[in-house]
Amino acid sequence: MEMGEKDGIITPERLEKLVKEVLRHRNFASLSLPGLSEERKTVFVPGLAILCGVF
Numbered sequence: 001m002e003m004g005e006k007d008g009i010i011t012p013e014r015l016e017k018l019v020k021e022v023l024r025h026r027n028f029a030s031l032s033l034p035g036l037s038e039e040r041k042t043v044f045v046p047g048l049a050i051l052c053g054v055f
Contacts, residue, residue: 012055018048 005014018033025031028041036044 010051010055015048015052015055019052022048 021033022031022045028045031041031044033044
């Protein structure tokens with residue numbers, strides 16, 4: 001919802017948008033997404049990969 005989506009629904013298209021944004025960064029330190037805390041950066045990318053696999 002921090003990425004501008006109001007309904008909070010996860011879709012393949014929205015996951016792809018997140019993947020593209022994550023791939024723009026070279027490492028976790030440079031990763032900057034709205035609402036993503038420093039503590040969650042290291043688990044966000046693996047979680048995103050799992051969600052992509054599920055979809």
